[in-house]
Amino acid sequence: MPLSDDQPHTRTRLPVAEQSSYPSARQSRPVRTLMTVLVVVTLLVLAISFANRGKADPNGAATSSGDSASAPAAGGTGGSSTGGTAPSGQQPVTTTGNGIANGFPHTDQGAQSAATNYAVAIGSADMFRTDARHAIVATVADPAVVAALQARLDQGFGGDTAARYGLDAQGKAPKGLTFVSRTVPVGAKPVGYTESDAKVEVWCTGLTGIAGERSTQPVTENWFTLTLSLRWTGGDWKLTDFARAQGPAPVPADQQAATAEEITGAVQQFGGFRYAR
Secondary structure, three states: OOOOOOOOOOOOOOOHHHHOHHHHHHHHHHHHHHHHHHHHHHHHHHHHHHHHHOOEOOOOOEOOHHHHOOOOOOOOOOOOOOOOOOOOOOOOOOEEEOOEEEOOOOOHHHHHHHHHHHHHHHOOHHHHOHHHHHHHHHHHEOHHHHHHHHHHHHHHHOOHHHHHOOOOOOOOOOOOOEEEEEEEEEEEEEEEEOOOEEEEEEEEEEEEEEEOOOOOOOOEEEEEEEEEEEEEEOOEEEEEEEEEEEOOOOOOOOOOOOOHHHHHHHHHHOOOOOOOO
16 A cells, blocks of 8 residues: 655664664775776886887887897897898998999898899999999909809890890980889898808889880889899908899889870989998
């Protein structure tokens, strides 16, 4: 039977033991709040610590233990480095010979830098001109193999090869046209290293062809890998042999090709680089 609101209300008094339990429950809430704050602060500190592990110091060396193992210490003569994706290594060399960098460090990374610069030199348009080709070979090659390497490159860049690109016997393009041959390194990988010998693979993209309105050999892009063998001689890394393999080539971009005039202007206005790692 429902009770009427007019009836008097009854107050129930709890036992003393039951009343004392309520204040203790209310007092435990600040403790739980404090614990929650401490947990959140701890997690934030750990997150910041992990985020800072991969940052580089002012000298460019990674501070995390994983990154520090990817490259030998500057000035060392240790074995092959395992880091391949991130730029690393010493400052670029400042000396040159015949316009080609020289005086590379006697290290694994010094060998990579030498191989990369030599790849640019032996992939340049100058290699199609006899006098310039001989000067390049004399600059980059081990004196013990200059004659053999020069004969091989004379066969590879002269005669039929030059004619196939529409060049004359001196390696010059027809009047009003510009011959293009550039090798652009994308990365280097050591595949063998001792204090006296090194072998380096250089992944490259290249531009080859003749630019101009009347050209029948338009400039094209290709991807290839050069394997260069080096020897430490005369206080520098020198080339003893090289081989070329196609690829790896990425998927071509959906991009409109430049006009002959634009390519000619780009080749004449944009200079190349020296490389060091």
